[in-house]
Amino acid sequence: xxxxxxDIGHRASDFIKMKVAVIKYNAGNVQSVLYALERLGAEAExxxxxxxxxSADKIIFPGQGEASSAMTYLKARxxxxxxxxxxxxxxxxxxxxxxxxxxxEENNTDCLGIFxxxxxxxxxxxxxxxxxxxxxxxxxxxxxxxxxxxxLPESKFLYYVHSYYAELSEVTIxxxxxxxxxxxxxxxxxxxxxxxxxxxxxxxxxxLLSNFLSI
Amino acid sequence: MLTKRIIPxxxxxxxxTVKGVNFVQLRDAGDPVELAKIxxxxxxxxxxxxxxxxxxxxxxxxxxxxxxxAKAINIxxxxxxxxxTVEDVKVLLAAGADKISINxxxxxxxxxxxxxxxxxxxxxxxxxxxxxxxxxxxxxHTHGGRKPTLLKTQxxxxxxxxxxxxxxxxxxxxxxxxxxxxxxxxTAEISSAxxxxxxxxxxxxxxxxxxxxxxxxxxxAALAASIFHFKEIPVPNLKEYLNGEGISIRK
Numbered sequence: 001x002x003x004x005x006x007d008i009g010h011r012a013s014d015f016i017k018m019k020v021a022v023i024k025y026n027a028g029n030v031q032s033v034l035y036a037l038e039r040l041g042a043e044a045e046x047x048x049x050x051x052x053x054x055s056a057d058k059i060i061f062p063g064q065g066e067a068s069s070a071m072t073y074l075k076a077r078x079x080x081x082x083x084x085x086x087x088x089x090x091x092x093x094x095x096x097x098x099x100x101x102x103x104x105e106e107n108n109t110d111c112l113g114i115f116x117x118x119x120x121x122x123x124x125x126x127x128x129x130x131x132x133x134x135x136x137x138x139x140x141x142x143x144x145x146x147x148x149x150x151x152l153p154e155s156k157f158l159y160y161v162h163s164y165y166a167e168l169s170e171v172t173i174x175x176x177x178x179x180x181x182x183x184x185x186x187x188x189x190x191x192x193x194x195x196x197x198x199x200x201x202x203x204x205x206x207x208l209l210s211n212f213l214s215i
Numbered sequence: 216m217l218t219k220r221i222i223p224x225x226x227x228x229x230x231x232t233v234k235g236v237n238f239v240q241l242r243d244a245g246d247p248v249e250l251a252k253i254x255x256x257x258x259x260x261x262x263x264x265x266x267x268x269x270x271x272x273x274x275x276x277x278x279x280x281x282x283x284x285a286k287a288i289n290i291x292x293x294x295x296x297x298x299x300t301v302e303d304v305k306v307l308l309a310a311g312a313d314k315i316s317i318n319x320x321x322x323x324x325x326x327x328x329x330x331x332x333x334x335x336x337x338x339x340x341x342x343x344x345x346x347x348x349x350x351x352x353x354x355x356h357t358h359g360g361r362k363p364t365l366l367k368t369q370x371x372x373x374x375x376x377x378x379x380x381x382x383x384x385x386x387x388x389x390x391x392x393x394x395x396x397x398x399x400x401x402t403a404e405i406s407s408a409x410x411x412x413x414x415x416x417x418x419x420x421x422x423x424x425x426x427x428x429x430x431x432x433x434x435x436a437a438l439a440a441s442i443f444h445f446k447e448i449p450v451p452n453l454k455e456y457l458n459g460e461g462i463s464i465r466k
Contacts, residue, residue: 029339031311035286064336124410131410133338135382136435137218137260137465157218157465159291161338178217200291200313202255 015042015213021056023083023096024048026073029064029197033093036199040210050082058213059086062199063095064161067119068107070099083112089215092193097186098164100193106164115186115193117169122179133163134178138196140185140204144173148185148192148211153204158184158196166195218465219429219457220260220436221450222414223443225250227266227296230276248283254443255288257450260465262288263316263384263438266296278310285311293341295384299323301330308335316341316384319357322364322371325378332379341414342380344372346401347388353401360388372405383409384438386416394420394442399432406433414438422448422456429462 020037022030024046037044037060044060045052053059061083063070074080083090083100092100099111104119111119124130140156143149158176165182168175174185176195186193192212198205226233231245243249251262264284266277274297281294294307295316304315321328321342331340345360346353346368353368372383385405387398397418406413412435415428419439428434442448457464 029308029313031309032285032313035311036289038286039289064338066336131412131435133381133411134217135338135412136220139216155466160217197291200289202289206289 015040015210018042018057018213019055020044020058020060020213021053022046022060022062023053023079025063025070025077025079026065030062032197033060033062033199036206036209037213040206040213042213048077048079050078053079053082054086057088058215059088059090061090061092061096061100063093063099065095066106067095067098067104067111067164068109070095071109071111074099074112080112084114087190089212090191091212092186092191093199094162094195094197097166097183097193097195100186100191101166104164114191115166115169115171115188117166117171117183117186119164119166121164124179130179133161134165135161137201138176138178140174140176141181142175144187146173146187147215148173148187148208150211150214152207156204158194158198158201158205160196162195216463218260218463219434220414221258221425221453221464222261222263222436222438223254223259223450224263224265224416224438224440226440227264227277227280228268230268230280233267247280248287251284251288251292254450255290258454258465259290259443259450261290261436262292264292264294264296265316266294268297278306281307281310281312295341295343299327301327301334304331304335304340308339312339314339314341314381316343318343318345321375322355322357322366325374328375328378328380332381337379337381337411340380341382341384342375343384343386344368344375345386345388346398356388360386360391368401369405369408372409376409376411380411382412382414382435384414384416387418390418391416393418396420396424397428397432397434397437399427402428402432402434406435412436419448422453425453426457426460426462429457 100114137157176184291313293314299320355366414436415434416438
């Protein structure tokens with residue numbers, strides 16, 4: 001598996017001593033995030049223990065699921081407070097991005113408020129042309145100058161599966177177009193978040209993850 | 216812009232690929248992990264693994280295989296074949312599958328679609344529909360297309376979408392194996408009527424067939440097996456062709 005890491009400009013040994021906490025909550029598809037980190041050579045632990053999360057070098061907040069039940073689950077375990085107080089580099093993925101925003105239209109849910117951004121549902125103007133959910137490979141555009149984008153390959157397609165999107169905002173550092181432009185990636189302080197699934201997005205996704213681990 | 220997806224399909228029996236494959240790079244033509252890795256490196260957008268293992272006790276091999284594949288490849292993949300219960304889905308998703316596909320079980324007990332979608336989310340539930348035209352009317356068939364049902368294909372597609380399927384994998388038994396092109400008319404009819412993506416399958420024989428199914432057929436994705444396995448149409452060549460024809464494709 002070390003060839004994957006070297007293909008994208010990192011040696012697997014770069015991340016070997018690093019402790020990555022992947023936050024465990026009632027969201028699906030966590031396994032593929034763990035496998036992607038493993039391919040990069042990082043030692044990842046799936047955990048909902050606040051102390052483990054607080055002491056990790058990097059934290060990843062993955063997810064696929066529904067916003068209000070995820071928020072209820074996080075609050076019941078005080079993970080909402082833990083997430084707000086993190087000082088280390090923190091990466092939200094997919095539902096993880098949406099939960100880091102202020103509010104989601106999905107069951108009218110107040111979220112964590114790390115990013116001052118609202119999450120809305122895709123409304124297709126023409127259901128023949130635009131289906132919801134937005135499923136498949138779509139391109140990153142309007143990339144800001146950011147450490148996350150260092151040495152990205154020329155082809156910048158990522159794999160998306162989602163029905164809700166974050167609006168464009170001051171903390172948007174990349175966009176994608178579906179029906180209209182929406183936020184592909186957010187960054188503020190030590191928090192980053194990606195709407196697509198980098199763990200399933202070929203070498204581009206792996207490069208985004210390894211850049212995050214290198215912060 | 217959202218791209219059209221190219222999906223190679225691998226038939227699996229007892230944890231090994233069956234039907235011929237003819238890749239010179241392969242050390243072991245039966246190893247699904249090795250084949251999956253080649254497709255993913257070549258730019259396939261997704262993969263489908265169809266398990267045709269007959270016996271229940273050998274299904275454990277499938278979950279082990281799913282984990283090996285999930286560890287090795289960095290693109291999404293769907294697992295189908297013989298899945299009938301919420302528990303089956305749980306096992307395969309936990310093993311690392313991104314989506315599962317159900318077919319005969321959904322026809323037999325449609326409410327299972329609702330249950331699976333509620334439990335795991337629509338995004339990971341693909342309903343496969345095998346269709347055959349009988350005297351001008353498209354009917355759903357089960358058991359690998361051998362067993363006819365009284366369900367009309369268009370109505371069944373609408374029903375599975377209403378019940379929470381995230382995607383439809385539409386295989387035309389009339390076109391499958393003919394290499395004469397996809398069932399463009401039927402695919403277009405279903406894709407236009409539904410708000411979920413449709414993956415077209417059956418009939419791919421040349422690169423223009425893919426262009427046709429994405430344009431006339433309004434398909435969101437196209438699936439094929441033998442033409443990829445035998446390198447008749449290498450995935451990179453197909454993508455270059457489609458890109459040149461103005462189809463939105465991942466480069």
